[in-house]
Amino acid sequence: MPDWIVDAVLSIALAIVLALYVSWRATRLDRLHVRVETARAALDAALVRRVAVTLELAASRLLDPATSLLLAAAAQRARTADADTREFAESDLSRALRAAVDQPGFAAGLDGRGDVRAELESAAAKVGYARNFYNDAVAQARTARRALLVRALRLAGRAPLPGFFEIDDAPPGR
């Protein structure tokens, strides 16, 4: 066999292997982006749920009017915050919930409505979990996008670089 055929076959084989590798890397990156989006949806759902439970508690007449007002105001601010102010507003809601729930006599004040407290506890815990999972996904996607191959071949396409979601989400009642 002439040398040029051997060379050609080898180059084609190499090109196929390279193409497969690049396609695998692109698939992996795509999967990471999907994971970020799914985690973001879960985080938004958890935050919305926490606002709803807080508003429900504030409207329930189970608490004194001052605590109710405090909670309703914090929940309302979190609900209407835009992208720039959301992290501050959600942190403030965490702090307002802690101030309300951790005050002496809170559990006794709920007067047998343990279900409201359990729901609030669950909603607050889920915000913590969802944020941890979202930031974990973001960190992995960002690391993958920093790779030389990904940058050189623009494998990320036009997908925006995902950002971390940083808030104070320490739950009440701990």
Added chain:
Amino acid sequence: MRIGIVCPYTWNVPGGVQQHIRDLAEALIGFGHHVSVITPADDDADLPPYAVSAGRAVPVPYNGSVARLAFGFLSASRVRRWIHEGRFDVLHVHEPAAPSLGLLACWAADGPIVGTFHASYERSRVLSATAPILRSALEKITGRIAVSEAARTTLVEHLGGDAVLIPNGVATARYASAEPLPGWPGGGALGFLGRMDEPRKGLQVLLRAFEILGRERPELRLLVAGPGDTADVLARVPAELRSRVVVLGLVSEEDKVRAYHSVDVFVAPNIGGESFGIVLTEAMSAGAPILASDIEAFDRVLRGGRAGALFPAGDVGALAAAAGALLDDPARRARLSAEARAAVRAYDWSSVARDVVRVYETVTVDAGVVIAADREG
């Protein structure tokens, strides 16, 4: 919810991970969820109705010891079929970084996957070196749980990323009631459970306190259980008190529960090195009045002394004085017992399983069901 749980180690071999999965699965079933566990098992193994065998695990050297692991194409295809037929809402993989079923399940599935990391290593070259191979499988895990701070640190250092902390549970019901061992507690009894030859467990502190207490109180006896050399323990007790120190050595699970119910005061004299205090939570579940050293972990579990009395760690005189005061005050012992039973509920499997369900609910938002991946990797 339909939950698929993947166990990496042989079901019928005793181990922390297997016990964790068994307790979790049973708590979830108790909540009304559908649970299927896939696990390596010996051919003649007696599996509970919710468990499915993935075949035998093979002993191989891994990370410095010999582990029984399930790997290879046969195991992979069994896991894939189980995923395909299970139609799970969420897949819960345990120890996904070990070369066993957990890793195979990550490989073979797409959809919401929760991973629980159990092991903690000081430093593992193996784990760091294999991280790139693990990466693409571990990237599929949408929610990560660590069972301890140590496990979380191991994960962060070796594999990167983060995890939420949900500790192991205690099956409090298993300890709640039992017959005392024959003849106990008699005219006053102190108890100890733990490794007898491990200085950090503090048996030597208790033995020296018993020298003081035993001389003051001719009826008082000491019950000691745990792994270690019995003769070695007795040799450390003065001859005239030796007949009142009963060393059981390593006991069965059933006798352990009975031992907790056989003493007036359960003593946890640990000097340090305890991150959680599983023995303490077992004693609390049994409602034993507890006297424990004031190390940080115990102080937290015992609610700053409300669910059990505390003494300065390593202080023989303080231990003797506090134990004497408790022995003379049955009303206080009853109060501590009731407080302990109430406080330990926070560590019960039902609380832990409730947190795990919250994780499931978080990762399944908008995520569809778990499907067998059309291509690995």
